[in-house]
Amino acid sequence: MKRILNYLxxxxxxxxxxxxxxxxxxxxxxxVMPGDxxxxxxxxxxPQAVIDAKREALGLNKPIFFQYLDYLGQLARLDxxxxxxxxxxxxxxxxxxxxxxxxxxxxxIIVALGIGIPLGVRSARLRRTWQDSVIRFFANITxxxxxxxxxxxxxxxxxxxxxxxxxxGRVGTRVDSSEFDRTGFYIIDTLLxxxxxxxxxxMYHLVLPAVTLGLTLxxxxxxxxRANMLDSLKSDFVLATRAxxxxxxxxxxxxxxxxxxxxxxxxxxxxxAALLAGAILTETTFSWxxxxxxLLERIYNRDYPVIQGIIIFYALFVSVVSLLVDIIxxxxxxxxxx
Amino acid sequence: xxxxxxxxxxxxxxxxxxxxxxxxxxxxxxxxxxxxxxEWWILVAGLLIVALILFMTFFPGxxxxxxxxxxxxxxLKAPSPGHIMGTDNLGRDVWARVVYGSQTILGVAIxxxxxxxxxxxxxxxxxxxxxxxxDKVLSLVMDSIYSFPGLILAIAFAAxxxxxxxxxxxxxxxxxxxxxxxxxxxQTLQIKEEPYVEAAKAIGAxxxxxxxxxxxxxxxxxxxxxxxxxxxxxxxxxxxxxxxxLGLPAGIxxxxxxxxxxxxxxxxxxxxxxxxxxxxxxLLALGFTMLGEGLAEILNPRLQEY
Numbered sequence: 186m187k188r189i190l191n192y193l194x195x196x197x198x199x200x201x202x203x204x205x206x207x208x209x210x211x212x213x214x215x216x217v218m219p220g221d222x223x224x225x226x227x228x229x230x231x232p233q234a235v236i237d238a239k240r241e242a243l244g245l246n247k248p249i250f251f252q253y254l255d256y257l258g259q260l261a262r263l264d265x266x267x268x269x270x271x272x273x274x275x276x277x278x279x280x281x282x283x284x285x286x287x288x289x290x291x292x293x294i295i296v297a298l299g300i301g302i303p304l305g306v307r308s309a310r311l312r313r314t315w316q317d318s319v320i321r322f323f324a325n326i327t328x329x330x331x332x333x334x335x336x337x338x339x340x341x342x343x344x345x346x347x348x349x350x351x352x353x354g355r356v357g358t359r360v361d362s363s364e365f366d367r368t369g370f371y372i373i374d375t376l377l378x379x380x381x382x383x384x385x386x387x388m389y390h391l392v393l394p395a396v397t398l399g400l401t402l403x404x405x406x407x408x409x410x411r412a413n414m415l416d417s418l419k420s421d422f423v424l425a426t427r428a429x430x431x432x433x434x435x436x437x438x439x440x441x442x443x444x445x446x447x448x449x450x451x452x453x454x455x456x457x458a459a460l461l462a463g464a465i466l467t468e469t470t471f472s473w474x475x476x477x478x479x480l481l482e483r484i485y486n487r488d489y490p491v492i493q494g495i496i497i498f499y500a501l502f503v504s505v506v507s508l509l510v511d512i513i514x515x516x517x518x519x520x521x522x523x
Numbered sequence: 524x525x526x527x528x529x530x531x532x533x534x535x536x537x538x539x540x541x542x543x544x545x546x547x548x549x550x551x552x553x554x555x556x557x558x559x560x561x562e563w564w565i566l567v568a569g570l571l572i573v574a575l576i577l578f579m580t581f582f583p584g585x586x587x588x589x590x591x592x593x594x595x596x597x598x599l600k601a602p603s604p605g606h607i608m609g610t611d612n613l614g615r616d617v618w619a620r621v622v623y624g625s626q627t628i629l630g631v632a633i634x635x636x637x638x639x640x641x642x643x644x645x646x647x648x649x650x651x652x653x654x655x656x657x658d659k660v661l662s663l664v665m666d667s668i669y670s671f672p673g674l675i676l677a678i679a680f681a682a683x684x685x686x687x688x689x690x691x692x693x694x695x696x697x698x699x700x701x702x703x704x705x706x707x708x709x710q711t712l713q714i715k716e717e718p719y720v721e722a723a724k725a726i727g728a729x730x731x732x733x734x735x736x737x738x739x740x741x742x743x744x745x746x747x748x749x750x751x752x753x754x755x756x757x758x759x760x761x762x763x764x765x766x767x768x769l770g771l772p773a774g775i776x777x778x779x780x781x782x783x784x785x786x787x788x789x790x791x792x793x794x795x796x797x798x799x800x801x802x803x804x805x806l807l808a809l810g811f812t813m814l815g816e817g818l819a820e821i822l823n824p825r826l827q828e829y
Contacts, residue, residue: 206663207667207671210671328755334805337782337801338798345789459672462674462675465767470786481768484682492679499671
């Protein structure tokens with residue numbers, strides 16, 4: 186327990202400079218780089234006085250260093266500022282769209298692991314056979330399929346031609362979505378209301394986006410599981426288990442797989458960034474009202490405070506997930522030291 | 524596997540010269556051709572795909588009779604002998620746009636990868652070789668950028684810089700600098716402990732000589748492999764940026780942009796507008812990936828398990 190506690194403290198201390206660097210990076214990209222938010226927001230024809238007043242109001246006329254201090258001060262108070270185009274705090278639309286993104290990413294992870302781990306195990310067991318080759322080819326090809334293109338193909342095939350699945354949105358028009366907005370997670374809300382038809386509809390809408398996102402990420406998990414299973418199957422403890430006469434399936438799935446899965450957990454943390462990026466593209470393809478769509482909408486509206494807020498939010502999201510994954514890793518693998 | 528590795532390893536430790544490198548590479552290839560038949564095929568297939576698309580990029584006129592921007596054709600016509608991949612909503616020939624679009628995506632992806640290599644390699648080399656506080660700070664910065672979702676970073680850059688070929692190249696390049704930095708720094712850390720670097724120092728070689736004549740040539744082999752894989756990555760990022768509308772100004776044929784255009788007409792069943800540009804992106808990325816993976820597995824058999 187003391188080991189884990191020490192690890193925890195050290196790991197959290199390491200997260201702070203990393204987060205600080207990321208926040209600085211966001212500031213540099215959004216404020217120091219060329220491109221003036223105010224003039225692009227007001228259009229080219231605004232009178233100089235209006236531009237100056239807006240700059241003053243946003244604190245953009247101060248020297249850049251003081252702007253940076255303001256920015257950090259605001260963040261320390263957990264305040265992301267106000268939207269430029271709408272009368273709302275930056276955090277309002279973000280928190281409103283976040284559940285949709287989390288629902289999609291979680292479903293994507295489940296699909297990715299559900300495909301990746303079994304295929305990885307199979308591929309390792311049947312090493313250098315045709316099945317292994319097919320699985321590895323599939324894993325490699327998933328890297329090169331743009332996630333949005335796969336989404337479009339699924340929409341065309343299952344949505345337009347076969348008319349099996351809906352191709353846009355989180356729920357159908359027959360379901361009144363304002364009825365369940367307790368947590369913003371439609372899966373949870375519909376269940377809380379006990380409305381199973383609506384729950385079914387939400388799940389039905391989730392199928393294509395989740396499969397799209399999950400399939401493109403499954404390749405990484407196939408490769409990772411395969412490589413670790415190969416190591417694991419070659420190791421002494423598997424030999425010892427076999428020698429004791431344990432049934433082959435039990436050797437593979439209980440003894441070998443358990444140990445092979447530890448690095449897969451780390452991979453999950455590393456792949457989380459890719460997952461978020463994939464989610465933005467999947468949201469665009471399936472008109473899924475999440476953070477990614479929000480980001481792009483606000484980029485078109487040139488709503489800089491919200492753009493900045495969303496990117497900061499992603500930075501936080503990534504740091505927290507990588508921290509959590511490392512902690513889980515430390516808990517399940519007693520060999521981990523910092 | 525192990526016995527096959529030895530000769531290449533010894534040769535790579537000789538003092539580096541272009542002719543020597545070439546002959547040892549050819550030697551390594553011919554030796555490994557028999558042993559790694561599968562990897563060899565992957566490499567050849569990758570090379571073929573890349574070469575074909577490069578040929579198409581340089582001589583588009585040989586492949587398409589139409590101009591990518593001429594709006595003379597019928598609108599939204601399904602593939603037919605006249606327009607083998609059909610036409611889009613403005614009456615442009617989809618095949619012509621696929622042929623000419625390769626110039627855009629290849630240009631951006633290759634120059635972005637070059638740019639990030641030019642920035643990342645020297646930084647990694649010097650940082651790893653020096654190994655002082657600056658190295659620690661730089662590593663922390665690069666690790667932080669690396670941990671951030673690359674596409675989101677590119678989106679932020681592209682949104683700030685506005686559309687344009689140069690701007691999108693910069694936005695893609697920023698994402699991959701940490702990749703080269705981390706790779707080269709890691710390699711440098713390993714190589715600077717090798718006996719031959721020690722020996723160079725012992726006979727009184729200057730720091731710059733040690734770095735550029737002894738460490739750098741041994742780092743560069745790994746970079747070649749990563750460069751090819753990086754182009755595949757950059758292709759995907761460029762296509763994604765233009766798919767979400769942050770890429771290039773209208774008028775430049777671009778696969779990602781054509782896909783987002785096709786998305787609008789999807790409900791009416793115009794499958795040809797989305798199928799072909801997407802296939803092209805996949806094929807191009809696959810070509811560079813296979814090239815990189817084939818090289819990696821033949822040049823560095825220790826990676827083979829993965």
